[in-house]
Structures are given as structure tokens and as C-alpha cells.
Amino acid sequence: MPKIVDHDQYRRELLNQCFDLFAEQGYAALTMRQIAQALGVSTGTLYHYFSSKEDLFEQLVADMVEQDIYSFAAELEKLPTFGERLEAAFGFLERNEARCRQQTLISIEFYQQQGADKVQQNAALKQVSDHVEQALVDVLKLEDRRLIRLLMCFVDGLLMHRMFEGEAVSMTEQLALMRHVITTYLDHQQVRSQGDVG
Amino acid sequence: MPKIVDHDQYRRELLNQCFDLFAEQGYAALTMRQIAQALGVSTGTLYHYFSSKEDLFEQLVADMVEQDIYSFAAELEKLPTFGERLEAAFGFLERNEARCRQQTLISIEFYQQQGADKVQQNAALKQVSDHVEQALVDVLKLEDRRLIRLLMCFVDGLLMHRMFEGEAVSMTEQLALMRHVITTYLDHQQVRSQGDVG
Amino acid sequence: MPKIVDHDQYRRELLNQCFDLFAEQGYAALTMRQIAQALGVSTGTLYHYFSSKEDLFEQLVADMVEQDIYSFAAELEKLPTFGERLEAAFGFLERNEARCRQQTLISIEFYQQQGADKVQQNAALKQVSDHVEQALVDVLKLEDRRLIRLLMCFVDGLLMHRMFEGEAVSMTEQLALMRHVITTYLDHQQVRSQGDVG
Amino acid sequence: MPKIVDHDQYRRELLNQCFDLFAEQGYAALTMRQIAQALGVSTGTLYHYFSSKEDLFEQLVADMVEQDIYSFAAELEKLPTFGERLEAAFGFLERNEARCRQQTLISIEFYQQQGADKVQQNAALKQVSDHVEQALVDVLKLEDRRLIRLLMCFVDGLLMHRMFEGEAVSMTEQLALMRHVITTYLDHQQVRSQGDVG
DNA sequence: GATGAATGAGGATTCATTCAT
DNA sequence: AATGAATGAATCCTCATTCAT
Numbered sequence: 001m002p003k004i005v006d007h008d009q010y011r012r013e014l015l016n017q018c019f020d021l022f023a024e025q026g027y028a029a030l031t032m033r034q035i036a037q038a039l040g041v042s043t044g045t046l047y048h049y050f051s052s053k054e055d056l057f058e059q060l061v062a063d064m065v066e067q068d069i070y071s072f073a074a075e076l077e078k079l080p081t082f083g084e085r086l087e088a089a090f091g092f093l094e095r096n097e098a099r100c101r102q103q104t105l106i107s108i109e110f111y112q113q114q115g116a117d118k119v120q121q122n123a124a125l126k127q128v129s130d131h132v133e134q135a136l137v138d139v140l141k142l143e144d145r146r147l148i149r150l151l152m153c154f155v156d157g158l159l160m161h162r163m164f165e166g167e168a169v170s171m172t173e174q175l176a177l178m179r180h181v182i183t184t185y186l187d188h189q190q191v192r193s194q195g196d197v198g
Numbered sequence: 199m200p201k202i203v204d205h206d207q208y209r210r211e212l213l214n215q216c217f218d219l220f221a222e223q224g225y226a227a228l229t230m231r232q233i234a235q236a237l238g239v240s241t242g243t244l245y246h247y248f249s250s251k252e253d254l255f256e257q258l259v260a261d262m263v264e265q266d267i268y269s270f271a272a273e274l275e276k277l278p279t280f281g282e283r284l285e286a287a288f289g290f291l292e293r294n295e296a297r298c299r300q301q302t303l304i305s306i307e308f309y310q311q312q313g314a315d316k317v318q319q320n321a322a323l324k325q326v327s328d329h330v331e332q333a334l335v336d337v338l339k340l341e342d343r344r345l346i347r348l349l350m351c352f353v354d355g356l357l358m359h360r361m362f363e364g365e366a367v368s369m370t371e372q373l374a375l376m377r378h379v380i381t382t383y384l385d386h387q388q389v390r391s392q393g394d395v396g
Numbered sequence: 397m398p399k400i401v402d403h404d405q406y407r408r409e410l411l412n413q414c415f416d417l418f419a420e421q422g423y424a425a426l427t428m429r430q431i432a433q434a435l436g437v438s439t440g441t442l443y444h445y446f447s448s449k450e451d452l453f454e455q456l457v458a459d460m461v462e463q464d465i466y467s468f469a470a471e472l473e474k475l476p477t478f479g480e481r482l483e484a485a486f487g488f489l490e491r492n493e494a495r496c497r498q499q500t501l502i503s504i505e506f507y508q509q510q511g512a513d514k515v516q517q518n519a520a521l522k523q524v525s526d527h528v529e530q531a532l533v534d535v536l537k538l539e540d541r542r543l544i545r546l547l548m549c550f551v552d553g554l555l556m557h558r559m560f561e562g563e564a565v566s567m568t569e570q571l572a573l574m575r576h577v578i579t580t581y582l583d584h585q586q587v588r589s590q591g592d593v594g
Numbered sequence: 595m596p597k598i599v600d601h602d603q604y605r606r607e608l609l610n611q612c613f614d615l616f617a618e619q620g621y622a623a624l625t626m627r628q629i630a631q632a633l634g635v636s637t638g639t640l641y642h643y644f645s646s647k648e649d650l651f652e653q654l655v656a657d658m659v660e661q662d663i664y665s666f667a668a669e670l671e672k673l674p675t676f677g678e679r680l681e682a683a684f685g686f687l688e689r690n691e692a693r694c695r696q697q698t699l700i701s702i703e704f705y706q707q708q709g710a711d712k713v714q715q716n717a718a719l720k721q722v723s724d725h726v727e728q729a730l731v732d733v734l735k736l737e738d739r740r741l742i743r744l745l746m747c748f749v750d751g752l753l754m755h756r757m758f759e760g761e762a763v764s765m766t767e768q769l770a771l772m773r774h775v776i777t778t779y780l781d782h783q784q785v786r787s788q789g790d791v792g
Numbered sequence: 793g794a795t796g797a798a799t800g801a802g803g804a805t806t807c808a809t810t811c812a813t
Numbered sequence: 814a815a816t817g818a819a820t821g822a823a824t825c826c827t828c829a830t831t832c833a834t
Contacts, residue, residue, distance in 0.1 A: 044794060044796065549751035
């Protein structure tokens with residue numbers, strides 16, 4: 001194998017370690033020296049692997065897409081009912097709240113950093129979103145993509161409110177309520193469909 | 199005699215004009231010189247009214263609380279059914295999407311700027327949230343605060359996804375779906391309640 | 397009397413009140429706003445009486461010359477021996493150490509502010525010095541101006557060391573020693589002179 | 595491998611070159627840009643070696659302590675009489691007047707910059723003083739520390755007067771006179787002691 | 793590849809001074 | 814005369830980036 005593999009692998013390792021830093025400090029407030037120090041390398045080394053701070057950050061976001069934090073998928077697929085699958089998914093979310101918040105924050109940082117227009121052209125965030133959407137379709141076995149999207153919006157909004165207001169917003173309560181609302185809606189749909197059929 | 203200036207009023211005027219700037223550029227990327235230039239004053243004047251960039255920003259957020267963008271309340275209260283009231287509220291949201299996005303962005307900026315701990319202690323954002331919550335309770339005539347909170351999370355999440363993905367996420371579609379989901383849920387609740395009663 | 401008298405008198409009053417401020421903070425560290433605030437006037441008023449900060453400071457130094465802090469002279473003249481007169485003069489110095497230090501500090505500030513060349517051309521500090529020298533000649537009834545100058549140097553040096561080292565340098569002890577040294581010297585001179593005569 | 599630079603040595607070199615600047619301009623009037631320019635480096639480099647302007651200045655003063663400008667000591671010790679030793683010491687002073695003035699000025703600047711309380715706690719200036727005092731005790735072979743202190747006060751005062759009044763105060767004359775006064779005093783002391791003994 | 797010293801444009805902030813009232 | 818709001822040049826300091834070693 002050529003050296004390129006090592007190079008690329010090391011680059012990803014560095015990116016991984018940067019993740020928390022950007023989430024905690026924000027793009028602008030985080031300096032290259034801070035990053036270098038936290039990673040235990042010199043700024044020179046940083047510039048050996050990334051052409052600029054912006055490049056480093058963009059690669060970080062791009063990398064985020066590929067990180068399959070939805071590796072929990074397998075567990076869910078065995079569950080028989082939609083209700084159970086949603087419950088498991090929400091349970092995962094609750095257990096990984098910190099990480100999910102970070103992703104949300106970094107996405108927003110990216111948005112601010114790039115400027116609205118660029119972001120929407122840049123495929124990165126769109127990809128993250130689509131990726132997650134597809135994962136949910138597969139895992140929840142719910143075909144209605146509008147509903148998937150609704151869930152995603154709600155979840156991201158909930159994470160945001162949790163940042164601002166902390167425990168004043170109950171994760172457990174809100175997730176339980178949403179499950180109730182959604183299942184009620186789906187049941188009703190089914191009933192109506194059956195009624196239509198009948 | 200000094201130049202006659204209503205100090206406090208002028209300060210608010212300056213704050214108002216800053217709002218867009220912070221939402222567009224973000225706290226860190228926006229310089230005091232840029233602000234001064236955009237407002238048509240000197241940096242010295244800025245420091246005459248605000249003791250620091252941070253102070254300016256904090257006042258901006260504090261001011262945001264008091265701005266009653268939910269002045270649309272009056273119109274809604276006359277509407278007879280919950281479905282109509284929710285539709286009207288969502289209509290307002292759609293028409294004022296830009297402004298609402300800005301508020302969301304600035305809140306997040308504030309979160310990053312202040313650090314998680316401070317933010318949750320700081321009354322400001324909590325107030326915004328409570329204020330909006332109460333307004334929705336009054337206007338929608340919906341007593342279940344958990345549901346109100348759910349709606350708020352969803353709406354903020356939707357705004358966020360709209361930022362990242364633009365028109366790829368349909369505001370109209372999502373809002374309509376949510377209305378459907380919620381009314382279905384409420385109807386079902388009522389039915390069940392009546393069933394309980396009967 | 398024309399208004400000029402009032403104007404001039406007020407100007408002097410302002411100068412007087414500035415004295416401590418400059419001694420405590422130093423020229424550069426003291427701002428016009430601070431001065432204005434301390435004097436209970438506006439910066440505008442300050443500029444009505446003084447054309448600039450530099451001008452204010454120069455006038456302050458010039459004024460210092462004319463302030464006869466050596467008004468103690470009268471008391472001394474009645475004392476019969478040189479030793480007693482010197483003792484009284486040093487006693488005055490000890491009681492007014494704070495004020496004397498301030499004068500010294502302000503002189504040095506002036507020196508730094510003006511630049512070495514200007515200072516020596518500027519009559520101000522030279523005048524203070526000559527003024528004091530003459531006062532001492534008259535009061536101590538000691539004709540030898542070289543000795544007067546030596547005393548002045550010593551006293552200023554002592555004040556300086558007291559600033560830096562505080563009570564680690566004893567004012568009382570040093571002044572007493574100098575009195576002893578000087579009177580010994582003068583006595584010896586006299587003896588020798590008499591010996592020459594005889 | 596990094597550029598090979600002896601950090602500490604270079605830092606001292608920079609400090610050395612700063613000395614004159616601070617003495618000439620004073621702490622407040624001297625800007626970091628001016629310093630950088632004078633030293634032929636960038637402001638960034640300055641901040642690489644010193645954490646702030648204040649730190650730079652404090653290190654300068656601390657460094658001043660260790661600079662043994664009293665390296666002339668060896669020459670003096672061979673001289674047989676106190677009179678000759680004092681003459682040689684004053685001769686050295688006269689030849690190094692410029693440097694000595696600078697030290698005095700910088701000490702005063704330090705005093706103003708730090709505020710009276712801090713200065714007296716700060717060991718730096720006290721050390722300079724003690725260091726010089728001990729050197730004089732050793733070199734002049736004069737045990738009476740009060741007299742050493744008196745000489746130091748006089749010398750510093752003389753330097754100060756020379757700054758303000760330039761050649762109007764004669765260095766040579768004043769130093770000669772002080773020598774005369776002191777030797778007369780010491781001779782008299784001896785005579786009296788012998789008288790006591792006899 | 794790796795280092796960290798060096799750079800200098802650019803940031804927040806201060807402050808002497810002006811001037812409309 | 815008196816005020817204090819307004820100005821903007823100049824200050825200290827930071828930080829992305831370069832480059833000699």
C-alpha cells in the first residue's frame with residue numbers, strides 16, 4: 001500500500017478529534033493553535049494535512065456525513081411494530097443526546113461560516129439530511145417521507161430547545177408525546193384507509 | 199446644553215438595525231467596524247451606547263424578547279375552531295419565515311457566544327421561550343403545554359432545516375402535515391375522552 | 397472688574413484640583429474624561445479653559461512654581477542657629493512628604509511628556525528649582541549655594557527612594573543623618589577658617 | 595525541526611534593545627509598534643516573547659536588576675583610602691551618567707505604571723536598591739549603611755536634577771562637594787572616636 | 793514529514809478633541 | 814458658558830498562515 005493510505009487515515013483521525021472542539025467553541029472562536037495543541041501536534045502539521053482552517057472545517061462536516069452514527073439500525077429492524085421501532089430509535093437518541101447536539105451545532109456553524117447561498121449549493125448538509133432520512137425510512141419501515149421529515153425537524157428542534165433551556169424541557173416527555181401523537185395519527189390513517197376500503 | 203438625544207430610544211434604534219447583521223454574519227464574523235458602517239455611525243458612537251460588542255449582542259437578545267412579533271394574536275382569537283387557529287398561526291409563520299429564522303439563528307449564536315452554562319442561567323432565552331409558549335396557549339386556546347412545546351420544537355427544527363436545505367424542504371407541506379397530525383391526535387383524544395365519559 | 401478675573405480664577409481652581417490626579421495616575425494614564433468627572437464638569441468645559449490636555453498639564457506645572465509651599469519660611473527665620481533652622485525645614489518636609497512627592501512625580505512626568513530637550517529650554521522646572529533654592533538660601537541663611545543644591549538633590553532622591561521602597565527607608569533617620577553630616581561639615585569649615593585667620 | 599532559536603537568549607536581547615526606548619519615551623508613550631519597528635521585528639514576534647506590553651516592561655525591570663553595571667568594583671578595591679575609592683566611584687558615575695539616568699527614569703516609570711502599593715510589594719526595585727547598597731558597602735569598605743543610603747539618595751537626586759536642569763547643575767562640582775562633606779564627616783567621627791578612646 | 797518562530801493584517805477598544813445645541 | 818454626543822485615528826493584541834530548519 002502506498003503512503004497515501006497512512007496520510008489519509010491520519011487526516012481522518014485528526015478530524016475526529018476536532019469534532020468536539022468545534023462543537024464546544026464554535027468555528028470562529030476556535031483557533032488553529034488551540035486545535036493543534038488539543039491534538040498534540042504543531043500548527044505546521046495541521047497545515048500539512050489541511051490547506052486552511054476553512055478546509056479543515058469543511059472536511060470535518062463532510063466526514064460527519066459518512067460517520068454512521070445510525071449503526072443502531074440493525075437492532076431496530078427486528079422489532080415487529082412501528083411503535084416499538086420508534087421507541088427504540090428515540091431511546092437511542094436520548095442516550096446519544098450529547099453527540100446529536102454537537103452534530104446540530106456544527107451544522108449551524110457550517111451554515112453561518114459558509115453563508116446561506118453556498119450552504120444550499122454545497123451538497124454536504126443536504127447529504128447528511130438525506131442520509132438520515134433514508135436510514136429512518138429503512139429502519140422505521142415507514143414509507144411516508146413527509147412524516148420522516150416531520151420527525152427529523154421535531155428532533156432537531158427538540159435538541160435545540162434542550163441546549164437553550166436545559167432540563168426545563170424534558171427529553172423523555174417530549175419524545176413520548178411525539179410517539180403518541182404519531183402513532184395515533186398512523187392508526188387513524190389506517191382506520192380511515194380501511195374504512196375507505198370497506 | 200447638550201445635543202438633545204433620547205439616549206435610550208436611540209440605543210434601541212441601533213439595536214434594531216443590528217438584528218439583520220448578526221443574523222446574517224454571526225457574532226464572531228461581524229466586526230464592530232462593519233456594524234458601525236452599516237448603521238452609519240462611528241465605532242466611537244457604538245461604544246457610547248454599548249460598553250462592548252458582547253454587551254451590544256446581549257442587549258440585542260434581551261430586546262428580542264420584548265418585541266412582540268406575535269402581535270398577530272388578535273386576529274386568531276376570533277377564529278372558532280382549533281384547526282382554523284393553528285392554520286392561521288402557521289400562515290403567519292410562513293409569511294414571516296425570514297424574521298423567524300433570524301431569531302432562531304441569533305438564539306443559537308447567543309448560545310455559542312455565552313457558553314452552555316451561562317445561557318441556561320441567563321433568563322433571556324428562557325424568557326423568549328416562555329413568552330412564546332404562553333402566547334400560543336392563549337392564542338390557540340390549547341391548554342396542553344406539552345403539545346405547545348412539541349409544536350415549538352417542530353417549528354424551530356423546520357426553520358433550521360429550511361436554512362440548510364432551502365426549498366428542498368417544503369414549508370407549506372410540512373406545516374400542513376403537522377396540522378393534520380395534531381388535529382387527528384386531538385380529535386382522537388376527545389373521542390377517547392367522550393368514550394370514557396359515556 | 398472684567399469677567400477675565402473670574403475666568404482666570406476658575407481656571408486656577410480647576411488646575412489645583414487636577415494636581416493630585418496627575419500625581420496619582422501620571423499624564424498618559426489620566427484621561428480628560430476622568431479629569432472632567434473628578435472636577436465635576438464636562439469635557440467641553442475643560443476645553444473651554446484649556447486648549448488641550450498638554451496645555452492643561454503645562455499650566456499645571458507652571459502653576460506649581462508659584463504655589464508657595466515654602467510659606468513656612470517665616471517660622472524658620474526666627475530660629476537662631478543653622479542647626480535649628482535645618483531641623484525645622486526637615487521637620488516641615490517630613491510633615492508634607494506626600495505633597496512633596498507629588499511635586500517630584502509631576503516634575504518627572506513633565507520631563508517625560510515634553511522630552512528632554514524641551515524641558516531644559518522650558519523655564520518651568522528650572523524656575524521651580526531656582527525658586528526653592530532661593531527660598532532655602534533666605535530661610536536657612538546659608539550662602540553656599542552648592543551646599544543648598546546638594547541638600548535639594550538629597551531630599552529629592554530621598555523622596556524617590558521612599559516611593560520605591562516605602563518605609564524600608566526611614567525618612568527620620570536619613571534626615572537626621574544628613575543634618576549631622578552637614579553641621580559637622582560646616583563646623584569643620586568654620587574651624588578651619590578660623591585657623592586660617594589665626 | 596523548528597527554527598533553531600535560543601528563546602531565552604533572544605528574549606534578553608530584545609529586552610536589552612528596549613531599554614533605551616522606554617527610558618526615552620516612557621512606558622505609556624511608547625507603543626508596541628514603535629518597539630517592534632525599533633527592534634526590527636513584527637509586533638507578532640514581540641508577543642511571541644512577551645505576553646503583553648506590561649509583561650515586557652516588567653521583565654525589563656527585572657532584567658535591570660541582574661545587569662551588574664557595578665562591575666567596576668574590582669578597580670576600586672585596590673585603592674587604599676576611602677577618599678580615593680569614593681572619588682573613583684563618582685568618576686564611574688560621571689562617565690556613565692546617561693545609563694544611570696535611564697535606570698532612574700525606568701524605575702520611576704515602573705512606579706507610575708504599577709501603582710505605589712504594587713511597587714513596594716514587588717521585589718524588583720527593592721532588589722536593585724539592596725543590590726547596589728551591598729555593592730557599595732563592599733566596594734567603598736564603608737560599613738555605615740545609613741551613610742551608603744544617604745549617598746544613594748543624593749546620587750539619584752542629582753541625576754534627576756541633571757535631567758531637569760541640564761548643565762545648570764554641575765555633576766563634577768556636586769560630586770566633589772559631596773566627597774568633601776562626607777570625608778569631613780568621617781574624619782570628624784574618627785577624631786571623636788579616638789578622643790573617646792584616649 | 794514536522795516544527796514553531798515569524799509575520800502583519802485586522803479585531804476590539806480607547807480617548808483627545810470637536811461641535812450642535 | 815456649558816454640555817455630552819459624536820468622531821476616527823491610534824492602541825494593544827490575536828491569529829491564520831508561511832517557511833527556514
